[in-house]
Amino acid sequence: MSKGLETKENILKSALELTSKFGLESLSIGGLAKSVGMSKSGLFSHFKSKEALQVKVMDYAAFKFTSKVIKPAIKEERGIPRLEKMMELWIEWSENYMAGGCPFVSSFVEYDDRPGVVRDHIMHLQKTMIGSFERAIQIAIDEKQLKTSESVQYLAYKVYSNMLGYHIYSHLLSKEQARKNFTKQFREIIQT
Template identity: 35%
Template structure:
């Protein structure tokens, strides 16, 4: 076996483990990930699974990183073509709601679930969640500031407050979709987002 092929196969195996772990964590939570369950599902040894990461925590961080990248490609990346400001934000939140409501989301917003799971557990995983959420809020704030600069929103707009409210709508939508199975949740969420992004 050539060294290049060996590196490629190792990377492919690692990706397969992460994909399986992401699917499992979406239903069982990141803390619910067990090396034994993954090994069984993937028909690998426990040593073969953990050998790609070194520890369960490193595996959790890799899964979280993969989930964040999937979210980035599925949600904000699809809104890149929209006009910066309120139009792009409306499109972004629309994509997020679609993602939460669709099967591709593995049952809601993974990052939101992990944030709830680790909000009271200090450590590297919680730090990574905070970093991802901070990056998202910074993105939303940047688009809102652009909207203010373009006079789509009033100059007096409290951007931090509006970021809080927009994210609050998304969190409520996620709970209504996943916990209450409310078929009207996506429509209600879009209506609330649109109202928040319209200048008074």
């Protein structure tokens, strides 16, 4: 790998950490440069604008999410086991790996009312993410492991809002309490 790509990866790694903690908008070129130990202009030249940087950061987040949550889960047996693994890994991702909470949630909330390239990209990634859940749920239905008459999109909504609840509660109360609630509701969703 060339030097350029290497530092670019380094930058994005730091940028994602900062984004997780403080949000995509407060990500400043100067601050980011300081945190990776290089000059503002040197960093800037890798991306040609702040918008481009933000888009790249979200892409990096999506890449990490796929490799840490989606891909490993697919190794699991089709249906409920895979779905369960996905939930487990998602919690792990947002609990251990993303110190400041899921960057998709925070960036979405931040940008849902700011038209532009960044918002469009975030929305697209979010939809892709929900699509992954829907696909896993559909498989569980096909495999007759989910004896429900509900639509896939509604089940995905329940799964996803449960995640959101966990996300907020884990910062509001204790992580343990949030996790208990999350697991309990997930059980209910797949058992009805």
